[in-house]
Amino acid sequence: MKARIVTLPGDGVGPEVLDAAVAVLEAVAERSGHSFEFESHLIGGCAIDATGEPLPAATLEACKKADAVLLGAVGGPKWSDPQAKVRPEQGLLAIRAALGVYANLRPLQVHPALASLSPLKNEKLKHVDVLFVRELTGGAYFGAKTRTTDTATDECKYTVAEVERVTRRAFALARERRQHVTSVDKANVLETSRLWRSTVTRIATEYPDVKLEHQLVDSMAMLLLTQPARYDVIVTENLFGDILTDEAAALAGSLGLLPSASLGEGTVGLYEPIHGSAPDIAGQGVANPLGAILSAAMLLRHSLDLDVEATTIEAAVSHVLSNGPHSRDIGGKAGTAAIRDAVIAALDDVATPAFLSGLRACG
Ligand SMILES: NC(=O)C1=CN([C@@H]2O[C@H](COP(=O)(O)OP(=O)(O)OC[C@H]3O[C@@H](n4cnc5c(N)ncnc54)[C@H](O)[C@@H]3O)[C@@H](O)[C@H]2O)C=CC1
Ligand SMILES: CC(C)CC(=O)C(=O)O
Ligand SMILES: [Mg+2]
Numbered sequence: 001m002k003a004r005i006v007t008l009p010g011d012g013v014g015p016e017v018l019d020a021a022v023a024v025l026e027a028v029a030e031r032s033g034h035s036f037e038f039e040s041h042l043i044g045g046c047a048i049d050a051t052g053e054p055l056p057a058a059t060l061e062a063c064k065k066a067d068a069v070l071l072g073a074v075g076g077p078k079w080s081d082p083q084a085k086v087r088p089e090q091g092l093l094a095i096r097a098a099l100g101v102y103a104n105l106r107p108l109q110v111h112p113a114l115a116s117l118s119p120l121k122n123e124k125l126k127h128v129d130v131l132f133v134r135e136l137t138g139g140a141y142f143g144a145k146t147r148t149t150d151t152a153t154d155e156c157k158y159t160v161a162e163v164e165r166v167t168r169r170a171f172a173l174a175r176e177r178r179q180h181v182t183s184v185d186k187a188n189v190l191e192t193s194r195l196w197r198s199t200v201t202r203i204a205t206e207y208p209d210v211k212l213e214h215q216l217v218d219s220m221a222m223l224l225l226t227q228p229a230r231y232d233v234i235v236t237e238n239l240f241g242d243i244l245t246d247e248a249a250a251l252a253g254s255l256g257l258l259p260s261a262s263l264g265e266g267t268v269g270l271y272e273p274i275h276g277s278a279p280d281i282a283g284q285g286v287a288n289p290l291g292a293i294l295s296a297a298m299l300l301r302h303s304l305d306l307d308v309e310a311t312t313i314e315a316a317v318s319h320v321l322s323n324g325p326h327s328r329d330i331g332g333k334a335g336t337a338a339i340r341d342a343v344i345a346a347l348d349d350v351a352t353p354a355f356l357s358g359l360r361a362c363g
Contacts, residue, residue, distance in 0.1 A: 001035070001304060003036050003067040004037045004067050005066060005068050005070055005299070006040075006063050006068075006070070007040045007041070007072075008071040009072040010071060010072040010074040010075075011088060012276070012278055013275075013282045014044070014071070014073035016289070017072055017073075017256075017289040017336065018070065020292060020337070021289060021295065021296040023340050023344065028300070028347065031356060032355055039066070041059040041062050042056055043055060043056075043091045044073075044089075044092065045075060047059065047088075047091060048079060048091075054086055054089075054094065055094040059095075060094075063098075063268060064099070067303055068303035069095075069269070069270045070292075072273075073278070076088070076277050096136055100264035100265070101136055101267065102136055102137045102138070102162065103135070103165075103169040103263050104132075106134060106258060106274055107130070107132075108128065108130040108248045108258065109128060110126075110251055111252070113321045114330055117330060117331065120226070120228065124229045128251060131233045132234050132244065133234070134236060135163070135236070138159070140154045140156040156192050158195055158196060160199050166235060167183075167199065167203040170183075171210050173233055174233040175207065175210055177233060180211050180213075181210055181211070181213075181232070182213050182220075182234045183196070183212065183215070183234075183236065184220045184235070184241075185197050185214065186217050187214070188216060196237060217240045224244060224248055249275075254288055255275040256273070256275055256290060256330075258294075259291050259292070259293075263302060269302050273292045285337065286327065286328050289336050290317055290339065290343075293343055294317060298310065312350060313347070315350035316346035316349070316350050319346040320339065
């Protein structure tokens, strides 16, 4: 298979973790006989510095033509002046909107080797396997903003159609898992949440084999840490999903471990680790690249239909977590490049005949 992948390294640790993810994809291509062509473009703060725009037209055009897009992270103190007219994060929001990727899939599992890092240290951790489906192109991040000297507003708006499509995506995914959806809202206070809840309840009737429960977001934040194994698919709006998934990362052991896939309907998929540009560790070569590498695995699965190759990367990551080396955020001493190299070496340890069959066919 030949595929064109646009990479958007962005700012801070973005380029560091993305280099590692690209190296792993190149190693997969070498071993499985596929051909991945990479084209790097600007987004975020580095794009503002170079062009004045957080999402230059050339970047958007390249993304639209690609088979998939792999992104690092954007933002940082250099571009965080409260008076700034353009911000790196606007580039990220704009690419998500332009690609129409309304469903952000953020899987959470807890690797047994990292269980001691989790705030929840008991048997229940073994069974944690949650898929967050975060609505990604609506809500407060995209509403109108106003600002006077002493007042500011952020409009939070959802349409029924926006809630319907992400709900259907969540239920379809739950059907392939443990047939359970938890919809998270704040319907006791917010009108958008009341629309969310009634829409989810109606769409659920299309999936009688999937059980639906509703949970208010504040208590959900507590239950996630006390009973995470109870949950299968959690569907929620943009802001709540952003916050709950960073919280969920604490169960896994580090924000640097979690990947994501942002998907629309027949549009180009966008893949990125859930963390930000981590300015506190940027430039030191110590960022954990596993979230980015696992995002590359999701790219292979969801955009290129290469499930065997995706599973092989995931197995290689699991092998590294079991055997080391570990990066600093999870209690080790290894830098980004050492983790990258260990994952690439582990590809050979976990490779199956199915994975290598592409190579045999070509060779
Ligand atoms: N998708 C994106 O591009 C996102 C960008 N941001 C931006 O990133 C900047 C920093 O935001 P923060 O709130 O500090 O969140 P952050 O996710 O960048 O960092 C939070 C903490 O997690 C650590 N961390 C994050 N990724 C890591 C990795 N791969 N390996 C090891 N440790 C890691 C950081 O060192 C920091 O201590 C801001 O400008 C923010 O707007 C934030 C979230 C998402
Ligand atoms: C930087 C923001 C636009 C969003 C964010 O934190 C995220 O998508 O995880
Ligand atoms: Mg976030």
